Amino acid sequence: MKFLKLRPNKKYKAISIVYFILRMLVIYVFFAQLHDRNYENVFLCVLTMILFLVPSFIERRIHIDIPDTLETIILLFIFSAEILGEINSYYLIFPYWDTILHTINGFLASAIGLSLIDILNKNKRFSISLSPLFVALVAFCFSMTIGVVWEFFEFAMDTYFGMDMQKDTYISSFQSVLLNQNGHNIPVKVNFDSVIINGEPWKGYIDIGLIDTMMDLFVNFIGAVVFSTFGYFYIKGRGKSNFLKRFILKIYTENE
Template sequence: MKECTTKRTTVELVLTGLVLLSVVRQFFLGSYHNMFLGILTLILFMAPQFIEKTVGVTIPTGLKTVILIFIFSAEILGEINAFYIKIPLWDTMLHTTNGFLMAAIGFALIDLFNRSERFSVKMSPYFVAFVAFCFSMTVGVVWEFFEFTMDWFFYTDMQKDWILPTISSVKLDPAGGNHPIKVAVESVVINGEEWNLGGYLDIGIVDTMKDLMVNFLGAVVFSVIGIVYLKQRGKGRLASSLIPQVNEKWEKGEKNHE
């Protein structure tokens, strides 16, 4: 256990140090927006500790490390260093991880009540995992709502555009029927100017659906791990390192007011 604590502390110190260096660098570059993102990252780094104190769970080292790396990858690497643009699969990887993490949080919340002596109803491992899955997907959908809102009102392009070489639409049916016609698109005309994009510009739809699909995948993976964990509670290093543990005082029906 001591070895795991050392690793956890090392990861936190290294990532925090990198974020501080990024904040200082952005300050001297005059990029105050990115400097704010760095400060926000430091605040988000405190989220695991906040959850442990307010929800009544203990986040294991493995999951806490994933959370910190996820935050660092999304804000410092993704936003400030433009990894979302430089690495095509960066956004997909993070949305998959997000689905995994949100399922973990949902799992911890429902398992907290499931194990408390104050509640007489006990749920099966499959139902707990299903609720965790639904929680993850709900968070994923709400996030896509947020991205759409930011793009619609502030033109941020959080829902990244895709270039699609073909379209299929019943609107192109020369007979006016309900038969979709497939058409290859090589260029588009925007405000009278032709752009040779190799396809048409999809405004966010593909990105949104892709994000929800990989969120689904991450949620399913964690839900399966959660089922195994509940059926064999306390066994298996992988599950134990990723499943939030319910605080003993919550298990006895006593909320910790420290």
């Protein structure tokens, strides 16, 4: 089998620094949460450490090279979502933290989808040769599918495990056909400054997760469109872009 089992030493040195720093930070948070008996966050730390192993596992076992830039972004993404977002409450401290991560997720998922199709395109064992436009379209669809599946996961966790992954939003008005007293299919707009819940005034009506979900899918869409567009020109020019090469997976060969 014409594959290398290990990456070049130069690459190990570059990525190992990122791995070391992030792992030390996670270990510090792990013991801090363990000391506070915050066992749910302890589990998130363990999960983060496991997720850190996935890129290395893919390279060693499946023999697919993950470029330094892409691997670094993936590691920082995991750390930002689990440690900073969940444990350090960045999702609440910074209103657009979740939006930024979902945009990056759309970009990364599109990169992975395009890479997988490109690998099949160049593999002589598969009798397929997709056009650059179709490869870009598949990459876009792959990214959006990942985004939708994740929203399904968030909804399931909120519904069956009592979590709040689909963050709520205060709104001051809404439209509803249900409130049309004449029974017509015409929406009635309801405006309000505050509502009373169990005798306590709230500053508005709470949208339970819908706005958050649609915003997540929208920014995922933006990330997917951006990379798929660049990916189209990358495939069409057959890898002339040095920038895109930093995000494209490839299979190791004996000559590399």
